[in-house]
Amino acid sequence: DAGITQSPRHKVTETGTPVTLRCHQTENHRYMYWYRQDPGHGLRLIHYSYGVKDTDKGEVSDGYSVSRSKTEDFLLTLESATSSQTSVYFCAISDVYEQYFGPGTRLTVT
């Protein structure tokens, strides 16, 4: 298994509070991604990174920001959490084609 960890694994937060999710890899892969999984939608790309300090938006980026200050870490921040951001969040890494996913973070916004 690819060395990918996500923290926290579970989080409950209140509407309007900031939340940061962390993805850490030990594979030294260049590309990192954040997805959210919701019923009926599969996985949807939020943001991705193609190198340290190099990031870009995905399909559902509104309300999210990311940062990558080191190769191994990719942070996803919800500046002001909303109930619509209740979801399961997955981080993924890749070098060429296949992406390898972390175990996920279940976020509940009340």
Place this chain on the structure above:
Amino acid sequence: DQQVKQNSPSLSVQEGRISILNCDYTNSMFDYFLWYKKYPAEGPTFLISISSIKDKNEDGRFTVFLNKSAKHLSLHIVPSQPGDSAVYFCAASAPGQGAQKLVFGQGTRLTINP
């Protein structure tokens, strides 16, 4: 507009028989296709992939078929085993520079019955 669709939310197959999972796409620019398997409370795991220059790729019990003219791909699992019970996602990507932005289908829940 869903560019990748899995029209069957669920599929039930008897152990030992063939499981066929289907996926349709609309974007003719997609040139690489992947299948992922997902167990509850775990991240998706890569299963098999196919490039648009091929029409078939096989890996053990798993075979993916690609029909570009119909914009359709399928995953065949034979023989099906109880451990294959999971949600299967197909995904596609278009050529670009660098990062691969996958577009996923909604998933099909496969149940293998003993």
